[in-house]
Amino acid sequence: MxxxxxxxxxxxxxxxxxxxxxxxxxxxxxxxxxxxxxxxxxxxxxxxxxxxxxxxxxxxxxxxxxxxxxxxxxxxxxxxxxxxxxxxxxxxxxxxxxxxxxxxxxxxxxxxxxxxxxxxxxxxxxxxxxxxxxxxxxxxxxxxxxxxxxxxxxxxxxxxxxxxxxxxxxxxxxxxxxxxxxxxxxxxxxxxxxxxxxxxxxxxxxxxxxxxxxDTPSALLAATEGKIGEFFGTYDEIRQLQAQYPSGEIAQRRDGFVLRIAADTLPEGCEPVKDAVTLEDVCRLYLKGEREYG
Amino acid sequence: MAEIRRLLLDPARLIALIMLAVINLALFSGELRSRREEEERYQMQYAEWSISREETEEDPDAHYINEEYPAYLAYVQTQSQTQSVLQKLNKAQSPFVTRNLDKTVQDYQALGKVEVESGDHRALDAVLDCTLTDILLLIAPLLLILSLTAEADTAVGALTRTTKRGRTPLCARRIFAVILFSLADVLLLYGGDFCYAVSQYGSPGLGRAIQSDPAFQLCAVRLTIGEYLIFTVLLKTLAVTVIALLVWLILSRFHPLPGWTLISVIVAGMWLCHQFVMPTSPVNHLRFLNPFAALRADEFFTGYCNLNLFQYPAGFLGSMLIAVGGLFVLLAAGCLVLVGSRYPKKRGAGMVRLFDRISKALSRHMPCHTVFGFEGWKLLFAQRAFVFVCAAIGGAFWLWNDIHISLPLSADTLMMYREFQGEITEKKLEKVTYYIESNQEYAEYLQRKLDEAIAENKDVHEISGLQKSLNEAMETLQFWQAVDTRLSELTDYTARTGLDAWFVPQESYQLLFRGNAMQRHSAMVLLLFLIFAFCGIFAFDNQYGTAALLRATKNGRFRMRLCQWLWIFLLTVFAALMLHGVYILHLAKDVEFALTEAPAQSVAFLQFLPFSVNIRTVLTVYIALRCLAAFALAAAVAGISRFSRNPSHARMISLAAFLLPSALCESGLPLPSFLNFVDALTVTVS
Missing domain, CATH: 3.40.50.300 (P-loop containing nucleotide triphosphate hydrolases)
Incomplete structure (x- = not known):
């Protein structure tokens, strides 16, 4: 048993x-x-x-x-x-x-x-x-x-x-x-x-x-659909946007900077991520505003 | 200044220093009280058993001032003249001897006319030999040095060395801080001893010449008592600083294992030289040109000696000041160069390797398999309680040597006295009457002879010899009369109450049951043991954060706690038996142990017991009570440990809660008696 x-x-x-x-x-x-x-x-x-x-x-x-x-x-x-x-x-x-x-x-x-x-x-x-x-x-x-x-x-x-x-x-x-x-x-x-x-x-x-x-990891990942997005822009633009989404993660790309955001409603100009959503994003979504996650 | 402030005003360091001062005061007061009690006991017996000498003898203080000291000064002069004549006759004599005699005369002549005045110098005499304080003086500065060397291995050490003033200037400030800290340490500990002695005996009069105290008769330096005290404090500070700097210098350049070995060899060597080289030895330089001589300090004022420096005499105080002062300058310069400006040596590995090796050996060969075994391991080795167990054993040996319960009688009388111990018989009663009569006759005979000798104006030596014999005979007579009185009392008691009573020596039981200064002193040692051994028992788990982990296991609650309490109980009983047991051992040594089978009523102050019981049972119950009292205190210390973050906190709280009030009460402050835990540990029969 x-x-x-x-x-x-x-x-x-x-x-x-x-x-x-x-x-x-x-x-x-x-x-x-x-x-x-x-x-x-x-x-x-x-x-x-x-x-x-x-x-x-x-x-x-x-x-x-x-x-x-x-x-x-x-x-x-x-x-x-x-x-x-x-x-x-x-x-x-x-x-x-x-x-x-x-x-x-x-x-x-x-x-x-x-x-x-x-x-x-x-x-x-x-x-x-x-x-x-x-x-x-x-x-x-x-x-x-x-x-x-x-x-x-x-x-x-x-x-x-x-x-x-x-x-x-x-x-x-x-x-x-x-x-x-x-x-x-x-x-x-x-x-x-x-x-x-x-x-x-x-x-x-x-x-x-x-x-x-x-839930299972896959179910949690599925629940984030349309809630994870990436914003491309200059460093100053990124910093401005990050003030509204403190849990966003900044990354540097060859052609500029990108801010990965987890939110129920993504801001304008933010491209939803379809693949490569991780449990990290799930955490960012659920724990936004918490100390550990921004 | 910031660094000096940081080192000197660190609260933990200050608290440790104050606690050290309290411990020192507690031990010193105990020692002084037992010394005082011993003196009083001796004086009482002396007064009881000797023929009144007050009428014939002069006040010793006046005798010293009027006769002894002037006679000594005159003796130095005449001795010098006599020796000078002998020197001229004996050409083979070393030139040092002649020069030494001349210097001695010059030194005492330079002293001029010292105004020796009478006064109470007992407080000064009390602090003359404070070996324990001298040892404790070294602890606080060494802790400061250890914190400095430990800091050098940390990130803070690396950080400070990268700053502009983080090397030689910082080192110079730290040396200054060590000097100030040593001074504070000496003032608190030695000053505490002196203040306590003054509170007990009164001020020795700081403005009097030091030679007013007979202990300083040989002093060839012109000083007042106040100046002497200041000089002593400075000498002790110098000694403590030198030893601290030596440790710092060695630890900063060597791995801890060879470093500590080197320190042990040097320090032990210096101590042994100071302790065992005689002042009159040809190599007395080793004794006097030594930091431990400066730490002891008083021998430079209570004695007189010139050192042989290439056949020229040099005053021992001046030579020591130059030697130890020079050593201080050398060590300070060494610290500035080697600790301050040179690249630091990597340390720590040596000691870690040693601990690792010990740990490996123990881990391989001494595996524990029970919760009880592991809790014992944690307490004894991980929390270092074994050190305090060893200290308790040492304390018991020290007590053993300090307890004196034998009567001041001749060996023959004592042997006869032993014959009377035990059951009271008609034969014994007759025998004591016989002893009294024969001694009476002998005393009368001596009295007659003495009178005749005085009348015939015989030789002084013969008269004083007769006087001495008469005194002894009277003492013995009074002793046998006391035995007779006691025997009669016991016979009456048995007739009156129907309870049996034997003749047993009262002194040993008096010492054990009635609580004297020595017992209070040993109770203070026991209290220190309980605090230091058990302050970490529960706080240790809090310190390492293992409490949650242990509680999550099957046996990590009741059984683990039970085993911890069992260890507390066992070690407490062990220490209590060690410290109180020495009295029982003395009892067994001085009195026949078989006599403990005697009815308890044989002991005068146990006659209130309304039932028949033998001394051995009372003794067992009594020791059990003392163990129980000790266990109750141990439980209180453990209780504090349970709610403390770490053992250091628990130790501090326990010292403040139990030792401080006890020490203050023992020092004579009028505090409520329930605050005196020494009382609780010395359960007495009253």
Whole structure:
């Protein structure tokens, strides 16, 4: 039977501020991309899903059972990488994975075997005994990812797992996540839209604590038809227009400048883009006006 | 100026300096109180057990001023003349000896007529030997130097070097800042000691000649006490600055591992030379021409010595000033050139490699497999609590040496005294009566002999010998009378209450149960241990942002917390047992441990107990209570840690919340007693 993680009207308030407002969706095995500007509620949503903080309202159900009722049983099913690189500088990579394995309640033999496996998966076998304090940002991120994958959890909640990785590492990790997601639920929050575009089965977009879109990438791309356009002109013209469309992206072409705009109604002189619409454009359309997107 | 302001007025640095001053004050006040208590105890026993000498003896202060000091000055002159004659007879003698004698006479002649005045000099004597303060003095400037060397490795270091005044001028300002910071450090710590001593004993009179204090009898420099204090502060500042600059210079040119090794070798070498080369040694230059001699400072005023410089005598104070001052100039110039203008050396790799190697070895050979093991690893090694555990062990050894509970009696008397310990029997009662009678007879016999000797106008030595023997006999007699009284009290008590009571030495139990200055001092050390060891226990996860990650795991909540609390408990009990256990060990050493099976009512102040219980049980409950009190405080420190962003914040808050009020209370400030956490740690029986 396929595992299902269901969120029903999940709400989180900090005093008067609503960080998440009646968010509902259902996750099935596969990668679900989570997009949103900074402060949209992505990390809060993930913290609620890992039961790190108390929710104000709603339900989070794992195969029909509330995760609060499951308690430690639920946490045994979850692998999580937080947004901040939470690692101890004085631990070696191996020791940290052993520690996480112990906290996950894995048997010792299993910890040993899986630690070696995960270190190899994230290409850290040679650095296994080095202090994490000497690691680069990318290496630290890989340790976190390995710790999330330890114990082969049914649900992987990854908060910007590819931040700080070089392109090669990112592709490698992305492929690993896709491989893992074949039989488990993966929720992947990132600002690198191309990561989601490559591997996500579904994409959800959060804005101001509300879920404003949740669909397959192709459906989301289709919904942008006629809403993405490009304006050619001089640099001064482009700058003038950008004042009205701050989320527009300026690019230089051989014969001048071009401003790529995402708007429900394109301005005059703007040519609609038919092909080569990307998830980046989807974000620009849904998140226009948000800090991260202009 | 901006750089100097930035370095000196950095809030974190200032707070650290103030906290260091508080810790120093807390430890110094404890030490002073225990020293004072020891003196009082000695004086009380002296007064109790010796024949009243007040009538026969002159006030020691007046004796020093009227007789001892003038006699010393005269002695220097006559000794010189005698030696000069001997010198002429002995041609093989080194010319240094002759010149040294001449210089000594000249120095004391140059001193002229010093007006020594009587006054209370106990405050001055109290700050003469502050080894702990001298060690603590080095910490703050070294932290400043470490922040400077750490900054050099960062982007800020690279940025400042690209600016117009970012090299030699900046370095010069930083050297100046180090001097000012060292001065502030000395004023706060050493000044704090002196102010505390003054608050306890009263002012020593800053305008009096330093020679007014017998401790400074040998001083050949014309100084008032106030001038001496200023001079000491400046000397200590010079020493601290020199050591700080030395560390800076070495760390800026060497990788940390060889750098610290070199620093350790040089500093330890200097310290060992100062500590173990005798002032009269032919190589006493190593002792006196040394930054540690300047740090100690007082020995240049409490003693007199000339160094042999190519057969010519040179005053040790002047020589030291030239040597250490010269070293300061050299180091400052070295810093300007090597830190300021030369290209910086790449550092950090050495230490990182060392840590890496240690980490690799531990990671390979010491894998943990339980949550408890990992939490212990985090606390002991990642948060460096093992350093404080070692410090607690060191503190216990230091206490062991400082505790004196043996009675000031002859070995024979003590041996006989031990015979009486235990159950009270008829035989023992008869024996003590016999001892009293025989001692009475002996004392009377000595008294007669003394009277005869005085009447016959015999030799002074014989009379004083008889007087001494009589005093000893009287002391022993009074002691046996006290034993007899105690035995009678215990017999009465048993007859009255029906509860059994043995004869046990009270002093050891008094020391353990009643809380003296030494115990308060060790409680202060325990308080410091609790703060430094546990301030990071929960804040550590907040610092590294791992809290969310750990909470998302199966055992990352209850079991992890349980293990952390278990470690807090174990380490607290360990430290409490180490620091309080030394008293038990002393008890076992000085008193037969089997005597702890005696009924608790055998100890005078435990006679209020209405039920039959032995001392060992009371002792166990008592130590358990102390451990519990320590655990309650540890829990409070851990509670602060839980809500702190990082261990440094938790440490600062804990120091301010627990140590500061305790230190102020211990220093004698009239604060509410509930603010004194030392009280809580030294549960006493009253």
């Amino acid at each position: 396929e595992n299902i993680l269901e969120l029903k009207q999940v709400t989180k308030r900090y005093g008067n501020f609503t960080a998440l407002d009646n968010v509902s969706f259902t996750l099935h095995p596969g990668v679900t991309g989570l997009l949103g500007a900074n402060g949209a509620g992505k990390s809060t949503l993930m913290k609620l899903m890992t039961d790190h903080m108390k929710r104000t309202g709603g339900e989070i159900l794992w195969n029909g059972t509330d995760i609060l009722k499951m308690g430690a049983k639920w946490r045994a099913l979850v692998g999580y990488t937080p947004q901040l690189q939470g690692l101890y500088d004085d631990f070696s990579a191996r020791r940290f994975l052993y520690y996480m394995g112990t906290l996950k309640g894995m048997p010792h033999r299993e910890i040993k075997a899986q630690t070696a496996e995960m270190l190899a998966a994230v290409n850290l076998t040679d650095a296994a005994h080095k202090r994490i304090g000497t690691f680069s940002g990318g290496m630290r991120q890989r340790v976190l990812l390995a710790s999330a994958m330890l114990g082969k959890p049914q649900v992987l909640i990854l908060d910007e797992p590819t931040a700080g990785l070089d392109p090669g590492e990112r592709i490698r990790i992305r492929n690993d996540i896709a491989e893992l997601a074949r039989d488990r639920i993966v929720l992947l929050a990132t600002h690198v839209v191309s990561d989601i575009a490559c591997i996500a089965k579904q994409v959800m977009v959060l804005r101001g604590g509300k879920l404003i879109a949740f």
